[in-house]
Amino acid sequence: MIPLSLAQIARVTGGQLCHGDPDAVVSGEVVIDSRRAGPGGLFAAVAGERSDGHDFAAAAVAAGATAVLATRPVTVPSVLVADVPAALAALARSVVDALPAVRIAGITGSSGKTSTKDLAAQLVERLGPTIAPAGSYNNEFGHPLTVLRADAATRYLVLELSARGIGHIAYLCRVAPPRYGVVLNVGHAHAGEFGGLDQVARAKGELAEALPADGVAILNADDPRVLAMAGRTEARIVTFSSAPVSDAPVRAVDIRLDDLGRPGFTLLTPEGAAPVTLRLHGAHNVPNALAAAALARELGMDLDGIADGLGAAVARSRWRMEVHQRPDGVTVINDAYNANPESVRAAIDALAHLAQAGRAFAILGHMAELGGTSRASHEDIGEYAARIGDSGLAGLIAVGEEAAPLLDGARRVRSWTGEALAAPDGAAALELLANRLKPSDVVLVKASRAAHLEGVAAALEGEAGQ
Ligand SMILES: Nc1ncnc2c1ncn2[C@@H]1O[C@H](COP(=O)(O)OP(=O)(O)OP(=O)(O)O)[C@@H](O)[C@H]1O
Numbered sequence: 001m002i003p004l005s006l007a008q009i010a011r012v013t014g015g016q017l018c019h020g021d022p023d024a025v026v027s028g029e030v031v032i033d034s035r036r037a038g039p040g041g042l043f044a045a046v047a048g049e050r051s052d053g054h055d056f057a058a059a060a061v062a063a064g065a066t067a068v069l070a071t072r073p074v075t076v077p078s079v080l081v082a083d084v085p086a087a088l089a090a091l092a093r094s095v096v097d098a099l100p101a102v103r104i105a106g107i108t109g110s111s112g113k114t115s116t117k118d119l120a121a122q123l124v125e126r127l128g129p130t131i132a133p134a135g136s137y138n139n140e141f142g143h144p145l146t147v148l149r150a151d152a153a154t155r156y157l158v159l160e161l162s163a164r165g166i167g168h169i170a171y172l173c174r175v176a177p178p179r180y181g182v183v184l185n186v187g188h189a190h191a192g193e194f195g196g197l198d199q200v201a202r203a204k205g206e207l208a209e210a211l212p213a214d215g216v217a218i219l220n221a222d223d224p225r226v227l228a229m230a231g232r233t234e235a236r237i238v239t240f241s242s243a244p245v246s247d248a249p250v251r252a253v254d255i256r257l258d259d260l261g262r263p264g265f266t267l268l269t270p271e272g273a274a275p276v277t278l279r280l281h282g283a284h285n286v287p288n289a290l291a292a293a294a295l296a297r298e299l300g301m302d303l304d305g306i307a308d309g310l311g312a313a314v315a316r317s318r319w320r321m322e323v324h325q326r327p328d329g330v331t332v333i334n335d336a337y338n339a340n341p342e343s344v345r346a347a348i349d350a351l352a353h354l355a356q357a358g359r360a361f362a363i364l365g366h367m368a369e370l371g372g373t374s375r376a377s378h379e380d381i382g383e384y385a386a387r388i389g390d391s392g393l394a395g396l397i398a399v400g401e402e403a404a405p406l407l408d409g410a411r412r413v414r415s416w417t418g419e420a421l422a423a424p425d426g427a428a429a430l431e432l433l434a435n436r437l438k439p440s441d442v443v444l445v446k447a448s449r450a451a452h453l454e455g456v457a458a459a460l461e462g463e464a465g466q
């Protein structure tokens with residue numbers, strides 16, 4: 001972070017300095033986890049469900065933090081503010097304003113933000129010092145904390161913007177106004193909270209609206225709701241497409257998947273064509289790669305650099321389409337990070353592709369936050385799983401009561417010969433699978449974050465060779 005005195009921090013946040021030297025300087029990281037507080041840093045105390053950060057104020061200062069951002073008095077140097085996220089936002093905005101040379105890109109969409117952000121960051125880092133969040137640091141806490149990591153050496157910010165309601169993305173865009181905005185897709189993630197896909201589109205399109213006239217809106221031409229955002233921005237439009245026929249300037253053609261589901265394609269841009277092979281798994285990473293390519297191209301990267309960078313990029317964030325081959329010949333796809341209807345379909349597609357030489361099993365948990373369409377969405381996914389490939393999945397294991405409609409949907413498919421199995425929890429799912437798996441079988445593990453099925457995937461991976 002750029003060095004700021006406590007007096008400056010108090011002024012920017014409208015806070016009150018307590019017990020501190022106004023000239024003491026914060027130059028280290030701003031954190032909300034006291035265990036990560038370090039020399040010269042600022043610890044923002046947040047009252048959570050389980051614990052209250054204010055109780056750790058002294059520990060953070062003992063660990064070297066210069067001061068604490070707090071909403072109630074603490075005994076150590078602190079800046080007292082009314083609202084911590086608002087104070088972080090104000091601080092982040094002041095850092096952005098102090099660094100006018102930094103080029104800011106925001107990435108949003110219902111699925112694939114983190115995957116795309118990680119790809120884009122690995123390209124943009126080749127152009128110069130880049131700050132990008134770890135994992136899904138994309139909300140009113142993670143976003144300003146990421147922005148605050150920028151300093152005088154920073155050239156690019158590649159940010160992930162999330163929304164659970166109208167106005168959220170507009171807010172994040174005020175914290176760090178992007179000149180480049182990427183919108184991936186409009187899907188059912190959190191659709192229940194939004195009240196339908198049109199509302200999701202309204203919210204995601206706030207990124208397009210926030211872009212300036214000299215900015216660039218990078219839009220997925222294959223998603224009509226995203227393409228329609230072209231009418232909501234003053235920025236120049238650049239589209240990308242993985243459809244066989246398209247007039248988008250950034251495209252993927254000749255898309256194919258290797259045995260492990262890694263996509264290869266020809267990247268087409270106005271500058272020419274280049275072959276790309278991704279290290280990531282699943283065809284859904286093709287649009288993500290195109291979005292990253294379009295952004296890097298706008299930032300000045302040439303076609304060869306983009307193709308090379310995409311081919312070198314690795315999965316930086318855990319539990320998204322991790323493919324693990326056990327010595328006994330079983331393959332485990334750990335996609336347990338999160339789930340919504342689009343990402344489950346994408347994962348089932350990848351599962352079916354990987355299982356061409358064996359049988360496909362899926363351990364699926366509940367997809368959260370779908371609102372009134374939840375039951376129907378689960379049934380549709382179950383039906384999709386029973387129809388995929390030549391004969392559907394060999395086994396579909398639904399974990400937990402709320403995931404049971406998956407099985408009802410699968411059973412709707414009369415011709416399906418696979419097994420529909422209910423498991424009360426992950427351990428039971430593992431037990432059901434244990435005496436069924438044979439070499440060359442492939443197992444997908446996926447559910448919403450709340451289900452924490454990554455432990456199930458880890459257990460399956462760990463069973464290698466047994
Ligand atoms: N373009 C895409 N279309 C459909 N599914 C995708 C796409 N990209 C990634 N996924 C899948 O969606 C899930 C989440 O991916 P990722 O973490 O990149 O998305 P996200 O938008 O950052 O999610 P979150 O809202 O939880 O931060 C993973 O299971 C991944 O395999």
Ligand SMILES: [Mg+2]
Pocket residue numbers: 113114115135136137138160
């Ligand atoms: Mg994310």
